Amino acid sequence: MLISRKSAFLLSLPIVIGTCLGTVWAGDALAADDAASPAPEGFPPAVCAAPPPPAAPLTKPSVNAQSYRPFPASWQKILDGLVGEGRVPGAVVIVKSPAWGVRVGTAGVADLASKAKISPDMQFRVGSVSKLFLALTVLQLEQEGRLRLTDPVLKHLGDNALVAGIPHIGDVTVGDLLQMKSGIANYLGAPAIGFSPQVTPDRHFDPEDLVKVLSTAGGEKPLPPDFVPKQTYPNPYWVSVFQGQPPSPAPAPYPFWYYSNSNYTLLGMIAEKVSGLKAEQVMQRYVMDRAGLPDTYLATDNKTLPHIHGYTKWGPIPYPHQVYNDWCDVTAVNPSYAWTAGGVVSTPWDLLKLGDAVFKSNTLLNQGTKEKWYTFVSSDLHIGWEVSEYGVGGLMQPHRAYGTARGHGGAFPGYKTLLYYFFDADTFFVLATNTWDQGWEVAMLDGIMPLVASAATTPRPKAGATGVKVGGDGTVDVSWQAGRVYGSSYTVFWGADAGKVDAATGLAHEGVQMAAVTDTKARLTAGRGQTLYWKVDTLAPDQATPVVSGPLWSFKTAK
Incomplete structure (x- = not known):
């Protein structure tokens, strides 16, 4: 009942599209930056490509912009401090609650070359918040009776030889993919894909390219699965605290799950098959159009770049230490390597509008579907995820001292995102920052939200x-x-x-x-x-x- 062991090389690769609140707690993620060091053995050379040209200036605000007041000085100080210390080039945070109304804090720039000030009206790459968009699409297809969460994956993709060749795929359901319970390895563990943002940043990947490394039909040895579907493990507190002894009877075992972008690649393929539309079209129809998000789309190439440029000192792949002395512009990394697991472009205002649509209304999901969505698995075995659960479809439920939230976080080379709704306090927290280095998005969350929640x-x-x-x-x-x-x-x-x-x-x-x-x-x-x-x-x-x-x-x- 153990997760399969990966090689030390693969263990060194964190999930570069997925992000969670806990990534910041691993080691001293909030320590001061190291000086730039050479790329370690086994990693490609750290070469910063020439930056793309600055985005055209915004001509009008977002249609989803809301009336707001600026951050109080104590909140703003946190953003200004991170920018002033060189931790992030820029950041936007929106807080919305009954007590505070809508508050917006910005600091730094959207583009280091043009010095354009960062704004909540600007587009940026949302990384794994894309999973929420895709999950909402799939759940609406279920809502319409076009699929079931209990459907075997092969019911919809059985005619695809690559998918049929994924180990144990016959035991995996649509619901397993949504909740990361399939055991299918993360395709980013394949060096040709995981290293592509540095080695081949312009390379375009089709979904089949991402699935190929998982399949026995791919021509090479596939990435080994993380675990067997439906596998369980003992309640960890039963084992660690009580050593398997009384009280009795023993608590029910926990289902295995593990965060893998591959689940959401397969879900993208299923959405295409069921709808007869391309992924970008079906997500547009079911989420962007229905929620009213005109500045949001699934990017499938790097021909159109977001307004906010993305930067890194640690590299467009997850080097284990700082590799550049100064910010490297990685805006133009081809998002096709993320596809439906992380390729969406949006604005902070659009994300806030999405949060309202899904958490405070039935615009997208009716109550019956939400009952399925709000079904969680424990994260206790995931280092860094211990104070969180994962729902049935792009839904994290992190617990903090100042409240419990639902939503998702995202990381993409050069970007970090948070979209969280603290349902106990009816408070939204939307964040966009243009670096994915370390855990500064969590520093902002854990710095600002206690102030939001602790006022008179x-x-x-x-x-x-x-x-x-x-x-x-x-x-x-x-x-x-x-x-x-x-x-x-x-x-x-x-x-x-x-x-x-x-x-x-x-x-x-x-x-x-x-x-x-x-x-x-x-x-x-x-x-x-x-x-x-x-x-x-x-x-x-x-x-x-x-x-x-x-x-x-x-x-x-x-x-």
Whole structure:
């Protein structure tokens, strides 16, 4: 009941399209960059190709752009710090929640040559968030009765000799592919494919090229499977904590699963076969068009490049250390080597729109289909994935101290992406950054989201209240509840200009009134018939987050 052992060479190759929250925890991924070193033995030379020309300037904003306010200073500081330290060339983060509304933070540039500022209106490569797009396509085909999750893969692809030659494929279902339970090896383990972004960055791959390395019919020895379909393993806590002893009876075993891009290549082929359309067409019809994502498409070649250029110091393949002294532009790597597992191009605004469509409505999936989608397998044996599960179709469920999310992460040479919905707090977190080096996307997530989730809450008067009485001394009593961080003191800002109040800090608050208090209440000066905006910053110098900015609230006083 063990996963098959791969050679040391293959073990050295991380999944370069798939990404997970946990990749950052492996070793010292957030340590300072090393100086550039030669490519290690067994890896191709690290040669940075000439960069492609800058993208044409944007002529109009995204149709899915929403009204927003900029990040509070404490959030923005995290992005500015990573750009200023040279960790990332640029980053865009969108946070959307009932308390905060829509907030956007940007830092750095979309293109180092043109110095164009990065923007949520710009297209970029989303990597394995593509799996979510494909899974939503397949699940809608199931919803229409055109396939079942219990269908054997060979029911749809049995006439393809390469697919029929994949070891154990006769025991694999559509649902197994969606949930990574097939045991089929990751085709990126084949050097001709895994190294292609460095050795042959312009090379075009057909789906059959990606499947060939998995099949006994491919002409060469196929990559060995990771495990046999339907294989299980004992509950790890039963083994490690209780050593297989009481309590009794023994808990049910866990199903094996392993993240492999090959699953989503086969799903792309099935979607084509069932629909009679090319993958880019069927995904366009079922996801991009239905969700209203005009700036999103499945890229099948490198003829059209995204606005945001992608960069790396660690190489367009996963070299085990830094190989360039400065940023290398890898925007033009041919995305066909990722195909339906990682080839989608989108914008942060489109990703937010997709999140709304799938997590907060039945625009794409009805409730019955979502019940299938929200079925998870444990990730406890996956190093770096221990605090996560994987659902039936491009769906991660990571657990963090500040909440549990659903969505997916993505990596592609030069890019990292996160699309997460923290359903317990009704909060979206969308991230795009133009490097795939190390785990800086997780540093942003774990830096910003605790601030989002720890602010003062429950304002009194309620947010948006009207007819609030002004005392005879021209004041209004306000109060709030401490968030996850209790302050040793609180700074209250208020005034008639929403923008100025929202941007105010203890060091810069021109045109805004400010008061420092030690309790969760204050008295604000106010006029009659006035709309007053206010916020509370939590000061906790002994905490990991010494300043927690508060959301903007308002009330209108009685005349």
